Amino acid sequence: MDDLELYEQFKDLNLRFPKLSLEKDGDSLWSVRGDLRFSATFSGRQIDDLYSIKITIPKKYPDVLPEVQEASNRIPGDFHHYQDDSLCLGAPIAVRYKFKKDPTLAGFVCNCLIPYLYSFSYKIRFGRMPFGELSHGTLGILEYYGNLFDMKDRRRIVRMIQILAEDNYREHDRCPCGSGKRLHACHGKVLRELMTLQSPVEFNSEHNLIIRYLVKTAIQGPYSSLFRRGR
Amino acid sequence: MIKIYRTDLSFILNEIADQLDLPDSLHEEAVERYQAVGKWLGEGDSPLIIYSPVIYPQGSFLLGTVTKRWGEKDEYDIDLVFEINLSKNATSQKRLKKLVGDRLKESEIYCRMLDEEGRRCWTLVYANEAKFHLDILPAIPNTDFRTVLKSQGVQSSWADTSIAITDKTHPNYDRIDPDWPRCNPKGYAAWFHSRMVNQYEALRKQMAEAMKAEIQAVPDYQIKTPLQKSVQLIKRHRDIMFETKDDKPATIVLTTLAALAYNNEFDLVQALTRIVEGMPNYITKKDGKPWVQNPVDPSENFADRWQDRAGREQDFWDWHKKIKGDLYALLECEDIDRIYELLNPMFGERVTENAMKRYKDHAQTRIKSISTVVPIRNPNQPWGF
Ligand SMILES: [Zn+2]
Numbered sequence: 001m002d003d004l005e006l007y008e009q010f011k012d013l014n015l016r017f018p019k020l021s022l023e024k025d026g027d028s029l030w031s032v033r034g035d036l037r038f039s040a041t042f043s044g045r046q047i048d049d050l051y052s053i054k055i056t057i058p059k060k061y062p063d064v065l066p067e068v069q070e071a072s073n074r075i076p077g078d079f080h081h082y083q084d085d086s087l088c089l090g091a092p093i094a095v096r097y098k099f100k101k102d103p104t105l106a107g108f109v110c111n112c113l114i115p116y117l118y119s120f121s122y123k124i125r126f127g128r129m130p131f132g133e134l135s136h137g138t139l140g141i142l143e144y145y146g147n148l149f150d151m152k153d154r155r156r157i158v159r160m161i162q163i164l165a166e167d168n169y170r171e172h173d174r175c176p177c178g179s180g181k182r183l184h185a186c187h188g189k190v191l192r193e194l195m196t197l198q199s200p201v202e203f204n205s206e207h208n209l210i211i212r213y214l215v216k217t218a219i220q221g222p223y224s225s226l227f228r229r230g231r
Numbered sequence: 232m233i234k235i236y237r238t239d240l241s242f243i244l245n246e247i248a249d250q251l252d253l254p255d256s257l258h259e260e261a262v263e264r265y266q267a268v269g270k271w272l273g274e275g276d277s278p279l280i281i282y283s284p285v286i287y288p289q290g291s292f293l294l295g296t297v298t299k300r301w302g303e304k305d306e307y308d309i310d311l312v313f314e315i316n317l318s319k320n321a322t323s324q325k326r327l328k329k330l331v332g333d334r335l336k337e338s339e340i341y342c343r344m345l346d347e348e349g350r351r352c353w354t355l356v357y358a359n360e361a362k363f364h365l366d367i368l369p370a371i372p373n374t375d376f377r378t379v380l381k382s383q384g385v386q387s388s389w390a391d392t393s394i395a396i397t398d399k400t401h402p403n404y405d406r407i408d409p410d411w412p413r414c415n416p417k418g419y420a421a422w423f424h425s426r427m428v429n430q431y432e433a434l435r436k437q438m439a440e441a442m443k444a445e446i447q448a449v450p451d452y453q454i455k456t457p458l459q460k461s462v463q464l465i466k467r468h469r470d471i472m473f474e475t476k477d478d479k480p481a482t483i484v485l486t487t488l489a490a491l492a493y494n495n496e497f498d499l500v501q502a503l504t505r506i507v508e509g510m511p512n513y514i515t516k517k518d519g520k521p522w523v524q525n526p527v528d529p530s531e532n533f534a535d536r537w538q539d540r541a542g543r544e545q546d547f548w549d550w551h552k553k554i555k556g557d558l559y560a561l562l563e564c565e566d567i568d569r570i571y572e573l574l575n576p577m578f579g580e581r582v583t584e585n586a587m588k589r590y591k592d593h594a595q596t597r598i599k600s601i602s603t604v605v606p607i608r609n610p611n612q613p614w615g616f
Contacts, residue, residue, distance in 0.1 A: 014238040021236035042607040080613035090611030115610035134614040
């Protein structure tokens with residue numbers, strides 16, 4: 001994205017969050033910094049809060065998502081962080097899915113970042129997570145796909161991801177969810193959306209992680225055959 | 232380090248600059264007017280036709296920095312060059328000036344519009360509409376001087392447009408002599424453009440995309456870079472500060488210093504801050520005198536008139552101190568009503584009021600579409616390794 005397009009997006013963001021600035025030091029990446037003061041509601045409960053943040057805009061933005069760091073050190077390291085200290089706003093595919101709905105800086109802040117900050121503020125105030133949380137690691141990703149597909153059977157979820165990993169979507173194939181319907185009449189829409197978010201190679205590495213996880217946690221049997229595919 | 236943080240102020244200043252600018256419709260009208268004058272002067276039964284004459288804009292009209300006159304009515308100065316292919320060996324300045332003036336007087340319309348003869352120009356005043364003052368500068372090619380410029384290191388595309396002009400107060404005004412007053416409006420404009428070309432091209436691309444048109448389809452005059460807007464703001468600020476004085480810092484000095492200080496900023500607040508802070512760095516000294524070099528004619532000092540009257544140099548510094556202070560006060564001010572009070576004396580009530588109104592409308596529609604309280608719908612659940 002060229003500087004002027006980024007600037008246009010920043011202007012919209014700045015209109016709503018006037019304490020943020022767009023910065024760049026020499027040849028470094030652009031970043032959005034400052035105090036993010038927001039009011040947000042979920043299920044009728046409003047939270048007003050303020051966090052000092054730094055959003056780093058990657059060179060390949062918006063194809064690659066920004067990374068967020070919290071500068072005020074209110075959020076402890078054991079609350080959903082990546083190893084590099086940036087905030088883990090959700091399973092990677094989940095954040096992309098959300099961002100895609102409004103792929104702008106304001107969209108990113110309102111749809112991806114503020115819900116995360118809201119849930120931390122909420123947890124501090126009320127002692128629980130307002131919209132739950134995913135398990136850490138691979139299980140969390142599996143849970144995300146389960147929620148997205150509204151499915152519980154892990155074996156069927158894996159088969160669904162396999163379609164994406166093998167880049168093998170055929171709308172007349174039967175949907176792996178077990179409904180008995182054809183893909184186009186069932187989970188086809190969400191699969192097609194997912195296909196626009198990451199490459200088959202990326203789905204494949206998630207697929208492999210999930211299978212390795214399932215094997216490691218000793219759920220053998222039906223999955224061993226999947227594992228042997230050796231992709 | 233680039234830090235963009237006052238996009239609200241940028242929006243308002245952009246609007247003010249727009250208000251000061253020549254509206255698109257008037258731009259087209261101005262072009263029609265001057266082309267008509269050019270036609271009368273150089274086509275049909277004009278005796279000047281044998282000298283292959285051309286008319287072209289110069290000054291702020293060519294630079295895209297036209298600034299509405301400070302006053303009741305919306306008035307604009309359009310500066311033109313009328314260049315004919317005569318040699319310095321073949322005519323005196325006086326004869327050239329008279330050739331052009333006589334032809335204008337032959338026209339019933341232009342004769343009535345013609346103002347008192349100026350030092351260098353003929354001025355046509357469009358009285359009825361009270362909008363344009365067309366200043367016509369008679370000129371001939373300054374052929375021998377073009378070689379001099381190139382030997383001084385001026386790039387040839389800039390040097391090759393140097394012209395010789397007339398000046399009633401020049402010692403050689405009424406005799407044939409190789410020494411003429413000179414200038415180079417096209418070369419200067421090319422230099423000015425080179426100072427902003429990156430932003431110009433980026434904006435042009437952006438506008439073409441917005442219009443869903445080819446890049447070439449975007450008219451030059453519709454593209455306004457932060458440099459051009461900064462120059463408009465600076466000129467207006469000066470006009471107001473010196474409104475009761477006979478004399479004020481020269482536009483060419485302000486424009487040159489601004490273009491030198493500009494460093495490709497795409498945000499107007501950034502650009503204006505950079506320019507205001509940087510302008511003094513480009514005033515050098517030569518033989519103990521302040522020197523603002525003409526970038527397309529190294530031996531010309533735009534600040535030479537500072538020697539003519541004692542207060543002139545001080546006027547510039549007083550103005551510079553004032554605009555710097557005004558700008559810093561603006562940057563620190565976050566209260567929108569207070570911003571209005573600060574802008575008002577800087578740029579005038581009418582333009583400020585209109586700009587503030589535009590800003591409020593813009594902010595309202597933009598913010599309304601997404602309410603100030605962020606409603607969280609289908610949030611992602613936090614995750615981690
Ligand atoms: Zn299904």
